[in-house]
Amino acid sequence: MPVYGAQSVNNITGKWPETSHVRGQQVCSCHSAAQTSATSTPLTVTYSDEPAPSESDSSLSICAEFSTSVDECVSPSLAGKAVALQQPQLALSFVMASFPCYFKLIESRVPITWIDYIATQPSSNKSSFDWAVRCMTTTYLGSLHNDTRYLDEGRMYYFRSLRNLSKLLSDPHTAESDEALSTVIILGVFEMHVYTSLEGWNHHARGLRTLMQLRGPRMHEDGFGYNLYLACRNTLVTAALVSGEACFLEQPGWQQLSKDLATKSARNPNSSVLEDIAERAFREVVKLPGFVKRIRGLGSLPAKAQSCERSALFRIVLATRAAMNGIYTEFKIAASSTRAGYKSYADFVGPVPRDFFDKFANLTIRGIQSGLLLLNYLVILLNPSQQSAAELEIRDIMRSIQVKELPLCDDHGGKSSPCLLPVFHCGFRGKNWA
Numbered sequence: 031m032p033v034y035g036a037q038s039v040n041n042i043t044g045k046w047p048e049t050s051h052v053r054g055q056q057v058c059s060c061h062s063a064a065q066t067s068a069t070s071t072p073l074t075v076t077y078s079d080e081p082a083p084s085e086s087d088s089s090l091s092i093c094a095e096f097s098t099s100v101d102e103c104v105s106p107s108l109a110g111k112a113v114a115l116q117q118p119q120l121a122l123s124f125v126m127a128s129f130p131c132y133f134k135l136i137e138s139r140v141p142i143t144w145i146d147y148i149a150t151q152p153s154s155n156k157s158s159f160d161w162a163v164r165c166m167t168t169t170y171l172g173s174l175h176n177d178t179r180y181l182d183e184g185r186m187y188y189f190r191s192l193r194n195l196s197k198l199l200s201d202p203h204t205a206e207s208d209e210a211l212s213t214v215i216i217l218g219v220f221e222m223h224v225y226t227s228l229e230g231w232n233h234h235a236r237g238l239r240t241l242m243q244l245r246g247p248r249m250h251e252d253g254f255g256y257n258l259y260l261a262c263r264n265t266l267v268t269a270a271l272v273s274g275e276a277c278f279l280e281q282p283g284w285q286q287l288s289k290d291l292a293t294k295s296a297r298n299p300n301s302s303v304l305e306d307i308a309e310r311a312f313r314e315v316v317k318l319p320g321f322v323k324r325i326r327g328l329g330s331l332p333a334k335a336q337s338c339e340r341s342a343l344f345r346i347v348l349a350t351r352a353a354m355n356g357i358y359t360e361f362k363i364a365a366s367s368t369r370a371g372y373k374s375y376a377d378f379v380g381p382v383p384r385d386f387f388d389k390f391a392n393l394t395i396r397g398i399q400s401g402l403l404l405l406n407y408l409v410i411l412l413n414p415s416q417q418s419a420a421e422l423e424i425r426d427i428m429r430s431i432q433v434k435e436l437p438l439c440d441d442h443g444g445k446s447s448p449c450l451l452p453v454f455h456c457g458f459r460g461k462n463w464a
Contacts, residue, residue: 114153117160120167121148127170128223131389132261138300140257147212147254158194159209161187162216169224181224188220208254211241215262235269238262243278247287256291267316276320288313304368307361308394314354315401321347321408344412351405358398365391399427 122145125133137143153160165187172180191213198210218234225231242262250259263279270277278284292309295301324343328336369391406420406427 111153114160117153117163117167118145118149120170121145121163124167124170127174128219131393135305135390136257136260139295139298139305140254140260141252142254142257144257144261147208147257151209156194157209158191158198158213159216161191161194162213162220165191166216166220169220173223184220184224185226188217188226191217205241206245206249208258211238211245211258211262212254214238214241215258218262218265231265232269232272235265236273239266239269239278242266247283250287251290259287259291263312263316267319270319271322274319274323274326276323277316279316280320285313285316302368303364304361304391304394307357307364308390311354311357311361311394311398311401314350314357315397317350318401318404321350321405325408325411340412344409347405347408347412351402351409354398354402354405358395358402361391361394361398365395396431399431403427 125144133143148163151157151159151163165184168180168187169184172178172182172184195210195213195217198204198207198213204210214234214237218231218238221227221230221234227233242259245255249255266279267277279288288309292306295305295309321343324339328340328343331339369388403424406424409420410417
């Protein structure tokens with residue numbers, strides 16, 4: 031039954047085309063007011079004054095416009111159920127076109143994948159998560175087939191998801207739910223692809239930060255919360271760098287969560303030593319936004335206090351750089367050893383296909399290099415006498431990037447999300463990977 035019209039959606043594969051970005055009326059994304067506890071004033075969400083579609087509007091207007099099938103004319107509810115049943119498959123197609131490396135690498139690590147979670151959630155006009163998923167999949171179809179009708183409908187679903195999300199966040203009990211956090215993550219992904227405004231993704235990132243702090247580390251130790259933590263932590267680090275704030279993930283409780291999850295992952299028979307090394311790299315990189323903020327604040331300190339703070343910060347940055355250099359070398363050796371076991375005439379057979387392993391290794395190397403570059407620039411700012419040595423290391427890193435020190439495959443191709451450290455997205459929007 032052609033629910034979406036002439037284009038079949040049961041076997042969608044492909045990538046986001048060049049025309050995937052929609053520029054139009056500015057929409058202000060949701061962001062949550064900062065909270066100190068679950069019992070404090072309810073979270074609030076703001077969005078544009080443009081009225082969102084009312085509940086009386088048909089949730090299947092896209093079907094009514096696109097299709098003239100007998101089933102939809104006789105029984106609209108049947109068409110609605112068909113659309114709902116197709117969402118997991120459409121979501122899988124979108125994920126494999128946009129986050130293939132991330133999805134395949136954590137598929138065996140997490141108890142519940144995104145596709146499993148989407149499949150188990152009931153379809154409802156009152157569900158912010160359901161509208162967010164439809165927003166994402168409909169926009170993906172519109173971009174894939176260059177059809178503005180899907181894109182417009184995706185924006186309508188975006189408004190509906192925002193409206194229902196505001197109801198979730200107004201209740202302290204549901205504000206901490208997996209549904210609320212997963213909805214914000216999906217809407218943030220939508221902004222990264224469509225960017226209704228230049229700061230749209232950052233507004234969602236601020237709401238994401240508030241929800242994560244409200245939930246605390248313990249809600250991400252298991253279940254779908256584990257997956258949510260892995261999915262959003264990269265955006266949180268990037269947003270902290272962009273906004274000039276320290277990232278809360280460097281706090282002891284969140285650092286311990288990373289260590290505990292790495293220990294749990296190591297017990298998995300499908301785990302790889304590379305995952306543990308990359309996790310240790312993440313625990314170092316998450317400190318960088320805090321270093322940047324502290325250096326920016328040096329100018330406001332008295333001379334004596336500034337000198338003491340500069341010396342202490344310089345020692346910490348040097349220690350972090352040394353740790354990152356050690357991780358960098360360790361990862362390259364481990365990646366080379368793993369790759370040496372491949373047979374040139376056969377594809378790698380194992381829990382992670384060779385194609386995904388190669389891309390993961392490339393992105394991890396590139397991300398660690400990005401972190402080392404930033405650390406060397408911080409060293410120069412803190413102690414100009416170290417400029418010559420730091421610039422030498424910077425040139426070595428840039429040279430390895432230019433010659434592709436690990437020429438495994440294409441990197442992440444195409445445009446990426448606003449992410450300064452691509453390692454921890456494990457292949458965001460790999461245009462040539464679909």
